Amino acid sequence: MRVDIDGLAVEVAGRRLIHEVTLRAAEGQLIGLIGPNGSGKSTLLRCVYRALRPAGGTVRLDGADLHAMDAREGARLLAALPQEGQATFDFTVAEIVAMGRLPHQRGSGRASAADEEICARALARVGAGHLAHRGFPGLSGGEKQRVLIARALAQQPRVLVLDEPTNHLDIAQQLEVLALVRDSRLTVLAALHDLNLAAQHCDALYVLDGGRIVASGAPHEVLTAELLAEVFGVRAHRVRHPETGAVQLLFDRLPQRTDTPEAAPPDTPEAAPPGAPDGDGPPPPGPDGAADSPSLPSPR
Ligand SMILES: Nc1ncnc2c1ncn2[C@@H]1O[C@H](COP(=O)(O)OP(=O)(O)OP(=O)(O)O)[C@@H](O)[C@H]1O
Numbered sequence: 001m002r003v004d005i006d007g008l009a010v011e012v013a014g015r016r017l018i019h020e021v022t023l024r025a026a027e028g029q030l031i032g033l034i035g036p037n038g039s040g041k042s043t044l045l046r047c048v049y050r051a052l053r054p055a056g057g058t059v060r061l062d063g064a065d066l067h068a069m070d071a072r073e074g075a076r077l078l079a080a081l082p083q084e085g086q087a088t089f090d091f092t093v094a095e096i097v098a099m100g101r102l103p104h105q106r107g108s109g110r111a112s113a114a115d116e117e118i119c120a121r122a123l124a125r126v127g128a129g130h131l132a133h134r135g136f137p138g139l140s141g142g143e144k145q146r147v148l149i150a151r152a153l154a155q156q157p158r159v160l161v162l163d164e165p166t167n168h169l170d171i172a173q174q175l176e177v178l179a180l181v182r183d184s185r186l187t188v189l190a191a192l193h194d195l196n197l198a199a200q201h202c203d204a205l206y207v208l209d210g211g212r213i214v215a216s217g218a219p220h221e222v223l224t225a226e227l228l229a230e231v232f233g234v235r236a237h238r239v240r241h242p243e244t245g246a247v248q249l250l251f252d253r254l255p256q257r258t259d260t261p262e263a264a265p266p267d268t269p270e271a272a273p274p275g276a277p278d279g280d281g282p283p284p285p286g287p288d289g290a291a292d293s294p295s296l297p298s299p300r
Helices: 041-048 071-077 093-104 113-125 141-154 171-183 195-201 225-232
Strands: 003-012 015-025 030-034 056-061 078-081 159-163 187-191 204-209 212-217 234-240 247-253
Touching: 003 041, 015 041, 015 056, 015 187, 015 204, 015 212, 030 041, 030 195, 041 078, 041 159, 041 187, 071 078, 071 093, 078 141, 093 113, 093 141, 113 141, 141 159, 141 171, 171 195, 195 247, 204 225, 212 225, 225 234
Parallel strands: 030 187, 030 204, 078 159, 159 187
Antiparallel strands: 003 015, 003 056, 204 212, 234 247
């Protein structure tokens, strides 16, 4: 299912937080939303999953205005993992995941055998089947995150909206969750803080700063040293993943604005080591395709 966001504006408490956002997600694409803290990622996504109404503009799913649909219809098409999803619910894991089936139930709202099967499969997909009878509040942050992803999958939506889906997850689980999201073939909008994960897994990135989209495109087009300095205030070196070719980033602090070339001693960390690549360009691959990095220790 395609998602078209056009001229979206969002206001909270009379303050405009999102300005004129336009975003396109084709069927099955994974679109990453990146930006520094407070840039508006959660606010934009909250409007997409209907926790906030737009002050202007539209969100359309295959051309239909999402905010004009009734709640049940919207929930059958779009499921969300909100950032505030870590709130303590006094329910078991199985009950939390079963909530994902509510938009599909009519009448008594009782779960059918088919609903139970869908929930069990969703929990198994996130590797959390063994948690089904545990109380949600007693889970670790990572376990809660996986259960809430299972709830979103149990909803059987066409579009997934994920606010920091890798929050609280260890590195193996982060990779698992992103692979699972990819394999789901759903259209996905995901706010991500880890720019390397975003570069590796997303079809396109949209960069938010001050509530506005300031760049968009394929990860290798968007994640330039200039943009990362401007928007995130960091110095970034680009290298290529030796197997996938995806852009990957190595970060340093930017020199302080007060530092002048005269004031900085010649061997400060900001000074590039002799022979190091200068900034944005990917360094030439080594014999095995890996980018050489003279500053990294050799493997033991
Ligand atoms: N309910 C609210 N009332 C007032 N201001 C708000 C509210 N919600 C968000 N904001 C403000 O809107 C701006 C964007 O916040 P938002 O949470 O969308 O950013 P974010 O990019 O998701 O940040 P983070 O990366 O830290 O999660 C921030 O300045 C925030 O303080």
